[in-house]
Amino acid sequence: MKAGEFVAVMGESGTGKSTLLNLIAGLETPDAGAIALAGQALGGLDDRALTLWRRHALGFVFQSFHILPHLSVGDNVALPLRLNGHRAPAAAKAASAMLERVGLAARAASMPSELSGGEMQRVAIARALVHQPLLVLADEPTGNLDPDNAARVLALLAKQVREQGAMCLMVTHSHQAALVADRVLRLADGCLIAA
Template identity: 65%
Template sequence: MLELRHIGKAYANGLRVLTDLSYTFGAGEYVAIMGESGVGKSTLLNLIAGLDTPDAGEILIDGIAMSSLDDDAATRLRRKAFGFVFQAFHILPHLTLGQNIALPLLLNGISGERGQERAGQMLDAVGLHGRGQHFPRELSGGEMQRVAIARALVHRPKLILADEPTGNLDPDTAHDILMLMRAEIKANGASAIIVTHSHAAAATADRVLILTKDGLHPADSADSHQSR
């Protein structure tokens, strides 16, 4: 599904965060990425999402190099196949919660009763039943995060990318949301990558990887890489 080939990336100030990073994620895998702050976890997620471009290397989705796609083709791929959960939520303030959640459906040509029904299902699933006509300004941070997760899952994407998806949630709500994400991922045969500092969140994944300066490593072998 997703292959990283010799990825390199530096920040604008010249600080290099990713160097010659290669890894292959299997189709249908749910993977958690952990690591120290500043090691490049969110940067890596943005590169995979196509929101930033690597300085070196190649990212392939189903064997297709992202760099080979023009802007329109890349946009169509992201709309149809990707679901995003950002740390900053990016909920549109002028749209209701129902409209925010339904937006990926609308962009993929699904509207009317079918779109409303699916958006309503996801609103219920994240514990916001009956609040479809409310606006983001009426929500707490944790509620906005739940809307962002519902929006990321609503169109049944094949690749879900989530940056600290439970960062603003209390432990009980976080557990419920993670179980919802896992159920949707498995039901739709999707792949998912979450970046998290939470060991509880990481424990819901099929695999946990640690990002270090030496690359991505299984959690049980990361200590040996970090001590080199």
């Protein structure tokens, strides 16, 4: 993968798409081989180093949003920056700018319970990208959205990834979702092949 590239991995349920993301994120250990991103091999990192690497290098977008219900929208987006040691004012400023980019600047003070599904997923995208990660991992990011919201969210995710020069690896079973990708791979029998 290269900076700004959006790659979709397709496969039937149970083929290991989510496991692939967990391996790349260092949440699971491979049985064989090695995982490396930007020259950093994950196998040699202890739990603390792996957590710090994950905080800096990765952004995550999940099907079920994983927005913290007790934090405002702005605080949810600022959270990765706060975890990476940024002071509150700088994190809030960056979160506000990122919310502007995803069309939710006016919702910064809102609580997640006040948002629609499409808005929640836009918050998740903002949170995934606010700290300018090398790689965004997206696990069925439109699985809980209606077709119109799904199309808008995917277009937004692809646009923001490309503008920031991040890489995005999205796993999906949706052919429609895969249309936004620069490349589509298929996962079958433990192998990735060009679709």
